[in-house]
Amino acid sequence: MMKALYHIEPECQIVGHDEEVTVGTKTLKFGKVPMLHWPDSSYTYLKEDKVLFSNDAFGQHFPGDDLFCDHHDRSHVSREMQSYTANIIGPFIGPKGSMEKGLGKVVATTEGDIDMICPSHGVIFRTPEDIKMALDLYVSYTKNSHIRPKVLVLYDSMYGTTSKIARAIEQGVVDAGAEVKLVNTRASDLERVATEAFDCACVAVGSPTINATVMPSIHAALGYLKGDIFQRAQELGAELGRQALEKAKKE
Template sequence: MFQIKEKIYWVGYKDWELRRFHGEEYSTHKGSSYNSYLIKDEKLALIDTVWTPFHEEFVDELDHKVGIDKIDLIVINHCEVDHAGSLAHLLERRPDIPIYCTKKGSEMMQKSYHKNWNFNVVKTGDSVELGQYKLIFVEAPMLHWPDTMLTYVQGANLLISNDPFGQHLASPHYYNDQVDQGELFYEAIKYYANIITPFNKLVKAKIKELKALNLPIDMIAPSHGIIWRDNPMQIVEKYEKWCNNYHEGSVTILYDTMWGATKKMALAIAKGLENKGVPAKVINTAKYDKNDIITEVFRSKGIIVGSSTINNGILSSMASILEMIKGLKFKEKVAAAFGSYGWSGESVKIIEGWLKDSGFELVQDGKKINWDPTGDELKECIAFGEAFGEKIKSDGSIQ
């Protein structure tokens, strides 16, 4: 237990060894934490639990420090197993404890855990008096699940924000002013890019709604990673920027290659972009972490995507990344395609189809080269990059 406010404690679990999350879908190079919070007021309230593999340590620690029999209520902001996974083990000892959650939360927990627990369904504005403090609930559907809600602790000026405003980061420290800022904000933007991006409009609306409630907030405590106590609204301001079809005016070149021809094209295209003063990053999709790739796409105004042709298609790492990009529904970004081939040459057309279906504007025809590029053909690739760069102004807007 670690006290974060008067009568309020972090009772979560730091997972130092975690390297993959959501199955194998999300990389966690720095581990993560599952943040559960305990309020020891006149009533004792537990906000969320921890991921299922750590349920025994979690429940035993609670029982040792406060006593399971003393818990008056549990709030489940989100029923995914990294939040509610210890609930079944906890309720084996106290099946009568009231659980406060959204309507969707109760439905989804019954489907997930096959138990008809003592659910108390709440909606935005509903509250529970604890004594010195009062819990106020704010529904936040699809940020990032249908059941999601936030819990505001009135009297403590504390927003327990669930997945929004979090990061996958295990640290010996608890607060944002104690950790490396570059690392913190990279993990925060990576989390947004890979998890929250499809819900940009909902983020914008929910922040507007939250501000309209005029709740004083001097700490934001998410479900993963670091707690925001130093200027906590700075992460809200970041979300306001990120949800507005964010970019940094740069271009990311994504490629995969069999024998190096497509790589040569990618590097030449990057030279062309640099000639026009456009920052360019070159990434081999077969050798780079997929979630870090998505983060770079999120930060870019445009992407240029290339692959060799194989079996009348594209290389598997590129197909995987394009599938992820499509699902994230990026908006107001531009793109082009390139690639090398031996005899059939479908890759550029296939990539262009993926990009169009993913909502990217194709601003120039694709570039393909037969076999290994000659010196003149590499000059054409440089010109291809320059042409793309000319379409992006210094502020990242399109000419």
């Protein structure tokens, strides 16, 4: 790229997986983790200081001028990790996915001896508790054990009918003792849609019919989730909307 764009002949050394490079008194060990989340993704382990430069893994879209996780509310950091994972690495988690393979490589490279995790995005994990939290979250994602008894209701409404049905389903889920999130796709961004879908057990989708299809905001949300979340989903929940209600009445 440097040669093609800037006409610079760089002096570089290409390293492979588990290859080491000594720089002065420090040793850098490299690992390749393709599709976590790019084809050329890799990480670097600084052996003497036990620092893992994890690239996109363990990242968050977390603004702020304080670099360390232990200076923030841990639950907020974990929520931001979940949002980042849902939107950036979503298609590659779950059993036998890129995340599980990548974690195995990281453990093999570091022998589990990590004093600091420095992702490309977000805060740095430097305490044993925070490092454990980050690793445990990723392990739960690989096993799909982060999924909770939670229902996500996505809807858009033209004249209010679908909105009423969505709220009725919301109340029904509450009455059944489960958690529910009601998201109007026209009023929400796709990042929130993916984040809420990430740990839910069921997604219900409601839309009026327009031009023989769903509303544009529903189409966008489902298209985003198809590439991000639904690749690993076992089932997609309920159909709702006025036509579904009328059909149910007839039956």
